[in-house]
Amino acid sequence: MRIPKNGHTLQKKEGEKLLTLFLLTVLIYHRCFRRYDADPEPELGLPAKRLTFLSGPNRLQGYLCGTGDTLAVLAPGLGNGAFSYAPQIQWLAKAGLRVFSFDYTGCYGSTGRSCRGFPQAADDLRAALRFLEENGRFGSRRLVLLGHSMGGYAVCCALPGSRVDAAVCIGGVNSPMEATLSPVLHHIGVLAYAHYPALYLYQAARFGLRALRRTAAQAAAESGTPLLLVGGVHDWIAPLHRSSILAHLHALPQAQALLWAEPEHDGHADLLFGATRSEANPALMAQITRFLRPEKFDEMEKKLLTIFYPADIIAELSGNAAIAQQVERILGKDEVSSSNLDSSSRNLQSFRV
Numbered sequence: 001m002r003i004p005k006n007g008h009t010l011q012k013k014e015g016e017k018l019l020t021l022f023l024l025t026v027l028i029y030h031r032c033f034r035r036y037d038a039d040p041e042p043e044l045g046l047p048a049k050r051l052t053f054l055s056g057p058n059r060l061q062g063y064l065c066g067t068g069d070t071l072a073v074l075a076p077g078l079g080n081g082a083f084s085y086a087p088q089i090q091w092l093a094k095a096g097l098r099v100f101s102f103d104y105t106g107c108y109g110s111t112g113r114s115c116r117g118f119p120q121a122a123d124d125l126r127a128a129l130r131f132l133e134e135n136g137r138f139g140s141r142r143l144v145l146l147g148h149s150m151g152g153y154a155v156c157c158a159l160p161g162s163r164v165d166a167a168v169c170i171g172g173v174n175s176p177m178e179a180t181l182s183p184v185l186h187h188i189g190v191l192a193y194a195h196y197p198a199l200y201l202y203q204a205a206r207f208g209l210r211a212l213r214r215t216a217a218q219a220a221a222e223s224g225t226p227l228l229l230v231g232g233v234h235d236w237i238a239p240l241h242r243s244s245i246l247a248h249l250h251a252l253p254q255a256q257a258l259l260w261a262e263p264e265h266d267g268h269a270d271l272l273f274g275a276t277r278s279e280a281n282p283a284l285m286a287q288i289t290r291f292l293r294p295e296k297f298d299e300m301e302k303k304l305l306t307i308f309y310p311a312d313i314i315a316e317l318s319g320n321a322a323i324a325q326q327v328e329r330i331l332g333k334d335e336v337s338s339s340n341l342d343s344s345s346r347n348l349q350s351f352r353v
Contacts, residue, residue: 022198035113041109046065054127058110059110060103064100066092068140071132072098072100074147075146076101077152081107081108085148087280098138104124105120117207118153125154145158155172156227166292167227171235180203181243182239182243230284233259237268262283
């Protein structure tokens with residue numbers, strides 16, 4: 001009969017479309033999580049001891065800088081290496097912290113055909129922490145973590161079971177699925193969800209369902225480690241209302257939030273840098289240092305980190321009332337009184353440079 005034949009033809013065409021979509025999704029995924037290299041390899045800008053350690057079958061390149069009783073481990077964002085954060089490493093070293101940074105699997109000085117994906121970054125950070133513990137943290141007493149973007153996700157995922165004293169997550173994404181979909185949503189809207197089934201299946205086959213379903217917020221809540229979440233109000237890669245760990249602040253009682261609204265420095269990566277990429281943002285790095293080295297600052301200065309800013313203040317800084325409403329939903333705050341508003345406004349000036 002003709003009807004079954006036509007039905008079979010239609011079914012075949014739909015199957016071909018699904019296969020094409022799956023292959024396109026895999027192709028885009030491998031493009032994003034390819035191997036990253038630099039020639040020649042940039043310098044960190046300060047003396048560093050080169051160390052290697054294993055993460056699965058791959059040998060990763062690490063760099064140990066500075067001296068001090070506190071060892072800060074820096075986890076980079078996607079496509080970046082240790083040298084990408086040279087200004088921040090220099091800042092932390094000058095502030096009296098010892099810094100250990102490293103290149104992920106498939107990136108720069110490390111081996112591996114590709115960087116594979118977000119769960120791999122978490123595995124690499126866990127391997128780095130094991131290496132440091134096996135070597136007595138190279139003489140440092142305290143251990144703190146600092147991660148940006150994919151590194152922020154890795155930092156939170158690595159907290160359970162570790163002996164970390166505090167952690168800072170800058171522009172951190174909450175899960176592999178949210179991270180890979182968010183930039184696409186920004187560009188093409190809800191059409192991005194057409195890739196969701198293929199993306200989910202491929203990452204599940206690559207890393208397993210447990211790793212894929214594990215979110216940064218779940219891991220951070222389980223650990224109870226003191227955590228500073230930093231988010232730019234114009235971050236479109238990890239937007240405050242969607243894929244950012246900050247969207248789950250209500251489930252993290254041990255976390256403090258720092259919403260960054262400095263003009264021209266309030267996005268995903270630009271908040272980390274000053275006037276040029278060769279210098280760190282002094283205002284932001286001062287706040288991060290205050291959190292990581294609380295013994296160096298008095299109680300009045302530390303209180304700055306616990307303030308949640310009301311909607312109209314965020315709207316004033318960002319110039320966007322919609323962002324302000326998103327912030328209010330994230331924080332779950334009621335409207336503040338005029339006296340509290342005046343206090344918040346004064347404190348806000350200390351990082352609105």
